[in-house]
Amino acid sequence: MAGDGRGPQLSGAAPLADAEQLTRSEAGRLTQDFRVAVIGAGIAGLACARRLFARGAKVTVFEQNRRPGGRAATLRTEFGNFDHGAQYFTVQSHTFERTVAQWMQAGIAARCTGRIIAIEGKTTEDKTASSARYVGVGGMISIARHVSEGLDVRLDTRIGSILRVGSRWSLLDENERSPAPGGFDAVVLAMPSVDAARLAVAAPALVQHLNMVEWRPCWAALLTTHASSGFDFAGAFVNDHAALAWVARENDDSGSERWVLHATASWSASRVSTSSDDIASLLAQALAERFNFGFRPAFMAGHRWLHATPVRPLLERYLWDAESRIGAIGDWCQGPRFEGAYLSGDALGASMVP
Numbered sequence: 001m002a003g004d005g006r007g008p009q010l011s012g013a014a015p016l017a018d019a020e021q022l023t024r025s026e027a028g029r030l031t032q033d034f035r036v037a038v039i040g041a042g043i044a045g046l047a048c049a050r051r052l053f054a055r056g057a058k059v060t061v062f063e064q065n066r067r068p069g070g071r072a073a074t075l076r077t078e079f080g081n082f083d084h085g086a087q088y089f090t091v092q093s094h095t096f097e098r099t100v101a102q103w104m105q106a107g108i109a110a111r112c113t114g115r116i117i118a119i120e121g122k123t124t125e126d127k128t129a130s131s132a133r134y135v136g137v138g139g140m141i142s143i144a145r146h147v148s149e150g151l152d153v154r155l156d157t158r159i160g161s162i163l164r165v166g167s168r169w170s171l172l173d174e175n176e177r178s179p180a181p182g183g184f185d186a187v188v189l190a191m192p193s194v195d196a197a198r199l200a201v202a203a204p205a206l207v208q209h210l211n212m213v214e215w216r217p218c219w220a221a222l223l224t225t226h227a228s229s230g231f232d233f234a235g236a237f238v239n240d241h242a243a244l245a246w247v248a249r250e251n252d253d254s255g256s257e258r259w260v261l262h263a264t265a266s267w268s269a270s271r272v273s274t275s276s277d278d279i280a281s282l283l284a285q286a287l288a289e290r291f292n293f294g295f296r297p298a299f300m301a302g303h304r305w306l307h308a309t310p311v312r313p314l315l316e317r318y319l320w321d322a323e324s325r326i327g328a329i330g331d332w333c334q335g336p337r338f339e340g341a342y343l344s345g346d347a348l349g350a351s352m353v354p
Contacts, residue, residue: 040190047342051346055349079299081138089338092337112133119239185354193213194215213332223260224297226256279302313340320352329341
């Protein structure tokens with residue numbers, strides 16, 4: 001993909017019907033003299049870092065949160081664990097299929113066996129067989145932890161700005177201190193495009209393309225109930241409700257149930273500044289009314305995914321400014337899916353050259 005003629009040229013993997021080309025396009029070995037900073041430890045950032053590390057580069061991953069995974073993280077509470085972003089993922093390409101097979105062999109991923117339904121009015125459609133779904137064993141975060149094994153991942157480190165100093169990149173945290181003196185030869189922004197654009201001010205051609213992507217928010221509510229619903233599904237697409245878009249439930253040995261509720265994009269957007277406690281109460285009430293399920297929550301919390309779904313993903317697998325050696329990756333490239341995020345990071349990690 002070309003820039004606007006006023007800055008360096010951008011490149012990105014052409015649209016792929018299948019990701020087989022990733023292995024064939026790998027650019028070869030790197031050395032530890034080639035230092036790369038990956039900002040963001042979601043699945044895209046970790047996949048990129050893993051590929052670069054395998055090629056021999058010295059890679060440092062910076063993550064502002066206390067745990068890796070991004071929207072594929074697991075929130076641990078005294079009332080149970082919640083996959084409050086992605087509850088499962090699917091597979092569409094042969095390359096990712098092989099990766100998932102390795103995860104399954106390692107015992108960190110498994111097929112989702114729960115019943116999945118779609119409801120609309122009085123109609124219930126069984127969607128279990130509509131797609132093969134996979135989950136992280138012990139929570140989706142297990143996959144992020146597996147991919148990050150052996151990598152230099154620095155959690156609780158928020159990068160506030162990146163500066164081009166000569167031929168290298170210097171990173172500053174939110175207190176304007178350098179978390180890694182010496183700088184980096186290349187930087188990868190592994191985050192929603194709007195956040196990447198704020199950091200990439202030194203690469204205007206990159207910012208121009210990052211700003212093409214629009215986002216929709218999603219509010220999530222997390223509930224633990226002592227009452228058993230008696231329902232026979234693990235997840236339900238709700239196609240007839242103004243607030244609820246998706247509900248997922250999981251039983252534990254005590255008979256309690258843990259629920260994750262995802263709101264519709266329009267409902268979330270209209271309440272983007274509402275308090276998380278109020279959101280959790282509203283979505284819990286919606287669950288009770290829509291499913292005729294009376295309960296009193298033992299635990300209830302809300303979580304806002306401000307940049308949950310890209311409206312119009314870019315056609316490129318990733319963005320890369322070869323002159324400045326700065327790139328951007330994520331599920332906003334070629335599709336808002338877990339697989340898309342992984343392949344975006346893996347593709348840039350495979351093709352990057354000094």
